[in-house]
Amino acid sequence: MNELVHGILSPQFFYSILRVTTPILFAALAALLSDVAGSTNIGIEGMMLMSAFWGVMVSAWTGSAWIGLLAGVTSSVLLSLALAYFYLNLKTDLVLAGIAFNIFSSGATVFLLYLFTGDKGSSSSLKSYVLPKIDIPLIKDIPVVGDILSGHHVLTYIAFISVFVVQYFIYKTPLGLRLRAVGENPDAAQSVGISVKKIRYISMLLSGLMAGFGGAFLSMGYVSWFARDMTNGRGFIGLAAQALGGHSAFGSMWGSLLFGLAEAASYTLQAIRIPSEFTNMLPFIFTIIALAIYARSKLLQIKKIKEEEKKA
Amino acid sequence: MKKLLVVLLAVFVVMSFAQLKVALLINGTLGDKSFFDSAARGIKMAEKDLGIKATIIEMGYDQSAWRPTLEDIADQDYDVIIVGTWQMQEILEDVAPMYPEKKFIIFDTTVDYSKGDLDNVYSILYKQNEGSFLAGALAAMITTSGMEKTNPQPIIGFLGGMDIPVINDFLVGYIEGAKYINPNIKVIISYAGAFNDPAKGKELVLAQYRQGADISFNVAGETGIGLLEAAKEMDKWAIGVDSDQALIVEEKDPDMAWHIVTSMMKNVDLSIYRALKLTIEGKCPYGKAEALGIAEKGIGLADNKYYEKIVPKKFRDKIKEIEKLILEGKIKVDTAFGMPREKLDELRNSVRP
Numbered sequence: 058m059n060e061l062v063h064g065i066l067s068p069q070f071f072y073s074i075l076r077v078t079t080p081i082l083f084a085a086l087a088a089l090l091s092d093v094a095g096s097t098n099i100g101i102e103g104m105m106l107m108s109a110f111w112g113v114m115v116s117a118w119t120g121s122a123w124i125g126l127l128a129g130v131t132s133s134v135l136l137s138l139a140l141a142y143f144y145l146n147l148k149t150d151l152v153l154a155g156i157a158f159n160i161f162s163s164g165a166t167v168f169l170l171y172l173f174t175g176d177k178g179s180s181s182s183l184k185s186y187v188l189p190k191i192d193i194p195l196i197k198d199i200p201v202v203g204d205i206l207s208g209h210h211v212l213t214y215i216a217f218i219s220v221f222v223v224q225y226f227i228y229k230t231p232l233g234l235r236l237r238a239v240g241e242n243p244d245a246a247q248s249v250g251i252s253v254k255k256i257r258y259i260s261m262l263l264s265g266l267m268a269g270f271g272g273a274f275l276s277m278g279y280v281s282w283f284a285r286d287m288t289n290g291r292g293f294i295g296l297a298a299q300a301l302g303g304h305s306a307f308g309s310m311w312g313s314l315l316f317g318l319a320e321a322a323s324y325t326l327q328a329i330r331i332p333s334e335f336t337n338m339l340p341f342i343f344t345i346i347a348l349a350i351y352a353r354s355k356l357l358q359i360k361k362i363k364e365e366e367k368k369a
Numbered sequence: 370m371k372k373l374l375v376v377l378l379a380v381f382v383v384m385s386f387a388q389l390k391v392a393l394l395i396n397g398t399l400g401d402k403s404f405f406d407s408a409a410r411g412i413k414m415a416e417k418d419l420g421i422k423a424t425i426i427e428m429g430y431d432q433s434a435w436r437p438t439l440e441d442i443a444d445q446d447y448d449v450i451i452v453g454t455w456q457m458q459e460i461l462e463d464v465a466p467m468y469p470e471k472k473f474i475i476f477d478t479t480v481d482y483s484k485g486d487l488d489n490v491y492s493i494l495y496k497q498n499e500g501s502f503l504a505g506a507l508a509a510m511i512t513t514s515g516m517e518k519t520n521p522q523p524i525i526g527f528l529g530g531m532d533i534p535v536i537n538d539f540l541v542g543y544i545e546g547a548k549y550i551n552p553n554i555k556v557i558i559s560y561a562g563a564f565n566d567p568a569k570g571k572e573l574v575l576a577q578y579r580q581g582a583d584i585s586f587n588v589a590g591e592t593g594i595g596l597l598e599a600a601k602e603m604d605k606w607a608i609g610v611d612s613d614q615a616l617i618v619e620e621k622d623p624d625m626a627w628h629i630v631t632s633m634m635k636n637v638d639l640s641i642y643r644a645l646k647l648t649i650e651g652k653c654p655y656g657k658a659e660a661l662g663i664a665e666k667g668i669g670l671a672d673n674k675y676y677e678k679i680v681p682k683k684f685r686d687k688i689k690e691i692e693k694l695i696l697e698g699k700i701k702v703d704t705a706f707g708m709p710r711e712k713l714d715e716l717r718n719s720v721r722p
Contacts, residue, residue, distance in 0.1 A: 177400030333560035
């Protein structure tokens with residue numbers, strides 16, 4: 058029990074929550090940006106994987122982590138535009154196309170890895186670069202808080218800053234309004250002269266951008282190599298985190314943090330011999346409970362509104 | 370005319386026997402820097418030295434394709450078909466009896482011979498428990514040695530891919546080896562539940578190091594890459610697995626290589642070469658499972674420059690001494706195969722921090 062308290066209450070534990078949350082948060086923001094325009098991006102997982110791959114490859118070739126990041130994000134954005142083309146121009150089913158893109162990325166990254174390095178498992182033979190960690194001046198000197206908030210990977214900070222940017226973008230800018238209009242009612246949006254196609258292209262592009270950051274974080278921060286299928290479901294967990302939070306970037310952030318907390322807890326708990334079957338289950342138990350609470354509060358809300366309508 | 374046909378047939382049969390046709394089916398892809406690459410290396414060695422004719426087929430990670438591929442290959446004119454890992458076990462148990470004239474070799478697991486009709490299957494097991502005993506002993510010596518990167522607490526770590534018999538066989542040997550050196554040793558045990566999630570592996574091992582472990586044993590495939598990353602980041606020690614992981618990473622990241630004290634290697638290449646050699650000599654025990662240990666060079670700790678520079682001589686001598694004791698049968702290492710769950714839990718709980 059002592060170890061439990063020691064493990065959970067240490068600043069490193071809270072630090073690790075933020076780190077574990079980062080890729081999920083990017084995925085959740087990617088899901089949010091596509092979802093507000095009514096075209097949920099199922100291909101986030103594949104886009105993250107692609108970005109993780111190109112980030113490593115290009116950083117190894119150029120010797121610069123930043124160019125690697127640029128390449129990773131670009132590859133993800135290109136993939137998202139391709140998905141948008143399939144969906145908007147060729148009228149394929151969005152979910153099916155998204156799944157196809159995921160499978161494609163999984164295969165293509167291994168194929169390209171083999172082509173470039175002769176390996177099929179991981180990029181262990183390549184000397185690739187990672188993005189830096191950042192110490193925040195002032196905050197880093199505060200005892201506990203500094204240990205938790207400072208010294209994170211640069212993309213971790215970008216993730217949390219993005220939450221505010223995305224929230225502002227969706228609710229305070231004209232383009233964000235159009236995005237929401239297209240998502241709520243595309244026909245009505247069309248009738249007032251908004252090009253639904255163009256707006257959805259933009260939302261998909263932004264979604265790919267976020268997924269790209271998430272993927273690059275995995276291979277250029279979390280670890281310093283690319284490994285086959287290394288996203289391992291984080292794109293989908295991001296979709297779930299966004300679903301928890303509804304159409305709000307802050308909601309997505311809380312959803313992601315919930316998953317991050319559950320995951321980080323599952324790591325720490327395992328170290329003190331709580332059965333791994335149980336700890337591996339934790340993040341998903343959290344999801345079900347959170348969804349149930351969310352659904353319940355929604356139901357109550359609807360009931361209340363109906364009762365008020367009756368009164369009126 | 371008839372006679373001529375018989376002679377021709379006889380010549381043909383003799384000729385085809387002269388050159389053994391071997392197929393290696395890989396249920397995954399090459400490039401894992403570990404098992405499959407090692408198996409392919411064994412085949413190449415046999416091709417060169419034993420004059421066999423070999424084909425290597427990568428079946429990919431889609432499990433539904435494995436069974437039909439194995440049947441396809443068995444339908445063709447190969448004499449010996451080699452597969453590996455526990456994931457192929459059930460498939461082989463179904464397929465092998467349908468081709469009694471073919472020979473099958475499976476490595477790193479065994480088929481269940483009680484199911485019958487498996488006289489044409491030779492199973493190669495590795496006494497990973499023996500090798501892990503050495504790894505555990507080494508870890509237990511290092512953790513309280515006062516060497517750099519260590520703390521005084523007698524706590525060591527273990528990262529498993531999944532809670533399955535093969536992985537637990539490593540664990541049993543590791544715990545017993547550690548207890549052999551220090552009866553009060555504590556082992557932090559984590560299972561990632563996946564073999565391809567390095568980020569999760571890293572996170573788990575960071576938690577281990579945070580809780581006082583200063584060395585951890587990587588038994589988790591590509592998930593274990595995360596362990597190596599964690600060791601480098603927290604400046605702690607790591608023990609690699611399956612192949613010599615220090616040599617794999619040294620080119621890319623010399624700093625990381627200096628955190629890997631040694632690796633517990635399974636010599637899949639040598640074992641496959643040995644099996645094919647025995648097959649040609651007619652001495653390979655088909656219909657049986659064989660566990661290769663230190664004696665058959667099936668397993669062993671990697672003896673490279675890192676091991677020599679990092680590990681003090683007295684520890685290396687101790688490891689040699691233990692190796693000898695195992696060889697002579699004076700140390701008996703338990704195995705997780707066939708071990709009742711209660712006993713395994715008891716062992717795990719006995720080293721719980």
